[in-house]
Amino acid sequence: MNGLDEVIHQSTRLRMMTALHALKKDEWIEFVRLKSLINASDGNLGAHLETLARAGYVEIDKQIVGKKPLTRIRTTTAGRAAYRHHVAQLRSLLDM
Template sequence: MSGLDEIIHQSTRLRIMAALQVMKKDEWIEFMHLKALIGASDGNLGAHLETLSKAGYIESSKQIVGKKPLTRIRPTPAGRAAYAGHVAALRALLGM
């Protein structure tokens, strides 16, 4: 067991990573959709995405569509592995 991942362990980041795990390998999710899924504000979600990005757990793509910004997010292979390790550590801690 590698232990709990302190970056993922924070509740909002855990919800973000859990939401991203159901996505296919090359699939992206739009910022607004992710925001609605996890119930976060723009600023809160943006700050947590920045932390996950700095850790190498997610990548993002920013574009302007019409006159509106479009930000898309997806997990990296390192992020998927870190999430799986965190979940395994939680299960071991809980005796599951």
């Protein structure tokens, strides 16, 4: 599967990037909302977010609002480009 992005290709990360890519450029999504959208556990989502962040595909913003933690995520320009490339590669494989 030459040309596929192995960071994005993992099924949970692909679902995450699909959900994030559906947002407007530079739009943030809260951790709990993303977790709900892809049906993941806190630990699973957190681990996959770290992988995407290390690759430079997502930005993670952690704050305390009132007395509660708030974690927000958004794709980077590089992440959006990598996702579009990955999807194009998948489509070309399916069209073979």
